[in-house]
Amino acid sequence: xxxxxxxxxxxxxxxxxxxxxxxxxxxxxxxxxxxxxxxxxxxxxxxxxxxxxxxxxxxxxxxxxxxxxxxxxxxxxxxxxxxxxxxxxxxxxxxxxxxxxxxxxxxxxxxxxxxxxxxxxxxxxxxxxxxxxxxxxxxxxxxxxxxxxxxxxxxxxxxxxxxxxxxxxxxxxxxxxxxxxxxxxxxxxxxxxxxxxxxxxxxxxxxxxxxxxxxxxxxxxxxxxxxxxxxxxxxxxxxxxxxxxxxxxxxxxxxxxxxxxxxxxxxxxxxxxxxxxxxxxxxxxxxxxxxxxxxxxxxxxxxxx
Amino acid sequence: xxxxxxxxxxxxxxxxxxxxxxxxxxxxxxxxxxxxxxxxxxxxxxxxxxxxxxxxxxxxxxxxxxxxxxxxxxxxxxxxxxxxxxxxxxxxxxxxxxxxxxxxxxxxxxxxxxxxxxxxxxxxxxxxxxxxxxxxxxxxxxxxxxxxxxxxxxxxxxxxxxxxxxxxxxxxxxxxxxxxxxxxxxxxxxxxxxxxxxxxxxxxxxxxxxxxxxxxxxxxxxxxxxxxxxxxxxxxxxxxxxxxxxxxxxxxxxxxxxxxxxxxxxxxxxxxxxxxxxxxxxxx
Numbered sequence: 001x002x003x004x005x006x007x008x009x010x011x012x013x014x015x016x017x018x019x020x021x022x023x024x025x026x027x028x029x030x031x032x033x034x035x036x037x038x039x040x041x042x043x044x045x046x047x048x049x050x051x052x053x054x055x056x057x058x059x060x061x062x063x064x065x066x067x068x069x070x071x072x073x074x075x076x077x078x079x080x081x082x083x084x085x086x087x088x089x090x091x092x093x094x095x096x097x098x099x100x101x102x103x104x105x106x107x108x109x110x111x112x113x114x115x116x117x118x119x120x121x122x123x124x125x126x127x128x129x130x131x132x133x134x135x136x137x138x139x140x141x142x143x144x145x146x147x148x149x150x151x152x153x154x155x156x157x158x159x160x161x162x163x164x165x166x167x168x169x170x171x172x173x174x175x176x177x178x179x180x181x182x183x184x185x186x187x188x189x190x191x192x193x194x195x196x197x198x199x200x201x202x203x204x205x206x207x208x209x210x211x212x213x214x215x216x217x218x219x220x221x222x223x224x225x226x227x228x229x230x231x232x233x234x235x236x237x238x239x240x241x242x243x244x245x246x247x248x249x250x251x252x253x254x255x256x257x258x259x260x261x262x263x264x265x266x267x268x269x270x271x272x273x274x275x276x277x278x279x280x281x282x283x284x285x286x287x288x289x290x291x292x293x294x295x296x297x298x299x300x301x302x303x304x305x
Numbered sequence: 306x307x308x309x310x311x312x313x314x315x316x317x318x319x320x321x322x323x324x325x326x327x328x329x330x331x332x333x334x335x336x337x338x339x340x341x342x343x344x345x346x347x348x349x350x351x352x353x354x355x356x357x358x359x360x361x362x363x364x365x366x367x368x369x370x371x372x373x374x375x376x377x378x379x380x381x382x383x384x385x386x387x388x389x390x391x392x393x394x395x396x397x398x399x400x401x402x403x404x405x406x407x408x409x410x411x412x413x414x415x416x417x418x419x420x421x422x423x424x425x426x427x428x429x430x431x432x433x434x435x436x437x438x439x440x441x442x443x444x445x446x447x448x449x450x451x452x453x454x455x456x457x458x459x460x461x462x463x464x465x466x467x468x469x470x471x472x473x474x475x476x477x478x479x480x481x482x483x484x485x486x487x488x489x490x491x492x493x494x495x496x497x498x499x500x501x502x503x504x505x506x507x508x509x510x511x512x513x514x515x516x517x518x519x520x521x522x523x524x525x526x527x528x529x530x531x532x533x534x535x536x537x538x539x540x541x542x543x544x545x546x547x548x549x550x551x552x553x554x555x556x557x558x559x560x561x562x563x564x565x566x567x568x569x570x571x572x573x574x575x576x577x578x579x580x581x582x583x584x585x586x587x588x589x
Contacts (some may be wrong), residue, residue, distance in 0.1 A: 008523075051395060091312045098573050105338045105394055105535065109527045116524050117569050216394045233520070237406060244399060277414070280407030284386060287396050287403070 006252060006298040013259060014158055026150060028177075032262045033157035034222060037215035039242045039254035041208040044168065046248045047114040048102075048201050049184040051238050054111035055212045056087040057118035062072030062213030063130055063220035064122065065070050067138045081217040088213025089206055090169075096205040100198065105185070115236065122228035134227025141221040159219060168251045180204070217302040232275075238265065241279050244286045247293020256294050309436040310553050316442045318549020319449035323504040324522050325529035325541040327454065327497030332537035333473040334493045337387055337397035343519030344502050348375045349502025350509040350518060351412060357509075358423035368448075371506040372499050379498025380491050391490060392476075395431060406554040412585075420515035427510070445507045453542070456496070460538070469493050473536065479574035486579055524565075531572050534585020543583055 017029045038055060045052035056259040062084030069075040071084055098108045122129045131133070141148045141156070148156065163177050171177050182190050183197050191197055238261065246257025286293060324346065331339045352371035362370070382404055390397040418450045427440040460466035471479035472489045480486050504522065512518065529548050533540025548568055555564035575583065 046395070049395065051398060067430075095573075098576055101576055105332070105398070106576070108338060108398060109531055109535075110572075113524060113527055113569055113572070116520075117566055118563065237402065240399060240402060249515050274410070274414075276406045277505060278408040280403045280405075280410065283399060283403035284407075287400050288386075290388070291396070 002298050003157040003252075005104045010255065010259075017154060026154065026255045028263050028266050030150070030222060032258055033154065033161040034215060035242070035258050035262050036161035036255060037146070037211040037239055038239055039246075040164050040168050040251070040257045041211040041215070042239045043077035043115050043209040043243055043248060043251070044171075044204055044211070046243060047172075047180050048204055050107045050201075051240070052111045052205065052208060053114045053233075054099075054118075054232040055110060055208065055239060056233075056235035057115040057214030058092065058209040058212035059068050059219070060122060060226075060228070061088045061091060062216030063226045063231070064135070065213075066130040067135050067220045067226055071135065071137070076144060077139065077141045077221055080128075081141075081214060081221070084217030084220075085210050087281060088216075089219055092209030093202075093204045096202045096209075097198070100201045100205060106163075115233065119228050119232050122231065130226070132228060134225060134229075136225050138220050138224045138226065140224075141218075152223060157222075158279075159279060160214065160218065165251060165255065171250055176200075183302070234272075237276070238278060241283060243293075244283055245293060247295030249292055250295045252298065253295040260294065308434055310557060311550065312433065312436050312438055313557075314553035315345035315546065316438070316446045316549070317553060318546040319401050319446050319453075320522075320545075321525050321529050321548050322325070322542050322545030323449050323452055323500050324526040325533070325545050326453070326538065327500035328468050328523075328526045329533075329536055329538065329541045330469075330500075331497045331528045332530070333538075335387065335397070336392045336394060337390065337401060338394065339497070340398065340401040340523070341382070341408060342401075342403040342489055342497070343362055343378060343521075343523030344405050344412075345375050345498040345501035345519070346505035346508075346522050347412060347516065347519035348378065348408065349505030350514045351416065351505075353506040353509040354421065354514045357426070364426040367510060368503065368506040372503045375502030376495040376499040380495040383494035386581060387494065388487065391486075397475060404541070409516050409519075416516065418515035418516065420518070422513045423510055425510045443512050445511060448507045452500065454574050456500065457538075459496075465489075465492060528568055528572055530582075532575055534582025535557060537582065537584045538584055540584030 014029075017026045038059060041058075042052060042055050045055075062081075064084075065083035065087045066077065069080040070077050075083070092162075092247040095114060099107050099114070123132055125131075141153060171180075179190065179200055181193055183195075183200065187197055216231070221228075242257035242261045243254050244257070245260060246255065247253030265275070268278075290296075324342070327345075328339060330340045331337055331342075343433070349368075349371045352374055353367050355365075356370055357364050357367035360367075386400055386404065387397060390400055425441055427444050430437050430439045431443070432438070460470065468484045469489050469492065471482065471484050472486055472493075476486055479489075505519070507520075516582070524546060529541060529542075529544040532547060533544030551571065552561070552564045552567055555567050559567075579585075
């Protein structure tokens with residue numbers, strides 16, 4: 001019942017840009033829908049009892065791939081977005097099995113190092129990625145000859161966010177979700193009844209990279225400018241804060257977290273140092289006293305973190 | 306040329322060992338991945354900048370004071386924030402991220418984003434078998450060796466060090482034998498922060514000081530502990546020296562970014578061949 005209320009509320013929030021006709025509200029709404037796949041992608045790795053710090057790196061891989069393909073080779077943006085997601089998948093497929101080879105904290109350390117190194121490559125390989133100045137003048141998104149306006153882009157972003165959400169929701173409700181949960185609770189038992197723990201984990205990691213890659217590519221076409229800054233460790237912190245505040249144990253958690261955090265992020269853009277102070281205290285508070293997050297107001301759920 | 310490379314590698318590597326030891330100690334005993342470790346390095350450097358650079362204290366007094374203050378800060382964080390999360394990997398990790406960004410923002414608010422350099426207490430170079438060694442790096446290296454020997458003696462010989470080893474091996478059995486886990490946690494966190502901040506304090510005159518200087522040494526510490534085996538003290542020493550040597554070999558010819566990428570690839574290869582690191586215990 002309360003879940004119905006929550007879904008209704010979310011639909012209402014999605015409609016706000018048409019109710020309040022303001023460019024700024026529209027911009028924030030678009031940023032929210034573009035951030036949701038990222039927040040969900042990190043949530044997917046949390047479902048495996050792992051924390052991936054490489055999601056912004058995959059976002060960056062998607063963004064730079066899409067931007068370079070359209071700018072240098074004239075590929076249509078719609079195809080470039082898919083190519084960005086695809087390259088993130090390829091890279092995750094290569095590295096995922098190694099990152100996940102040992103259970104536990106190695107994954108976090110390795111994804112952290114991976115993220116930092118990918119960012120260093122964006123910064124240092126100036127001839128391709130433009131260094132710290134980034135890439136300017138990324139064209140607007142278009143599907144073949146049809147160029148997207150702001151409203152259409154918001155709808156596209158909303159659609160992608162909804163698809164990611166539905167995919168995650170389906171995973172949580174299906175046998176696959178049960179397998180993930182069982183893996184966390186008793187891996188030995190799972191393996192003894194024939195489920196391939198390693199493959200499931202890699203598959204989830206690859207899927208999370210795909211979501212991040214697509215989101216990154218869409219972000220590149222929306223903002224029109226990308227630089228290594230957007231895909232660094234600060235972006236990782238944003239995503240973690242979103243998950244912890246929203247509630248990592250439910251698919252609705254990251255959605256609520258994004259809706260709460262992204263507007264704050266946009267308002268506080270000029271005061272980044274205070275923002276991180278606030279983030280830090282929020283994380284401490286939620287971990288100590290409110291670990292199930294805001295979503296627990298709406299639904300009963302399991303503890304994940 | 307090769308001798309110069311080896312000396313540079315050892316000089317750099319010793320600092321990595323000091324960083325990685327504290328990190329591996331907290332993990333070995335509390336099962337907490339401390340993402341704030343680099344911020345204690347930064348705290349050490351900032352305190353030296355204040356005490357030595359501005360107040361004009363003698364350099365080594367400033368270094369010692371920076372270490373003690375950071376250790377106290379670390380113990381406070383442990384008692385207030387981490388104690389409840391011992392053994393819970395994911396929440397512990399997120400808590401350490403929170404501590405990390407809080408310390409970073411506080412430094413940013415207090416000192417601004419610009420990196421500042423402080424006056425060098427030691428200048429010039431000396432030669433060792435024809436290789437040129439700067440004095441300031443020599444001081445860091447000697448300091449690191451002293452710290453490492455003191456740490457080793459503490460761990461092997463003192464009651465507290467043995468208690469720490471016992472808790473790292475088996476917390477429940479240790480507490481059955483009358484080892485109070487709480488004070489061991491507090492002590493190991495303090496020592497880890499002490500090590501990190503001493504590294505930062507010693508390095509402060511060599512590089513610049515700013516709010517973000519902790520992230521690169523922390524990244525190196527991660528690489529070292531994965532290479533050597535998480536929770537293993539000899540592994541941290543071996544890994545640190547290996548990383549220092551490989552970096553100095555590659556950085557002189559290809560630049561530091563390539564060196565970092567290469568060390569990451571080496572780490573991945575080690576994980577494929579020996580998942581628990583070079584000196585790690587199986588399943589540790």
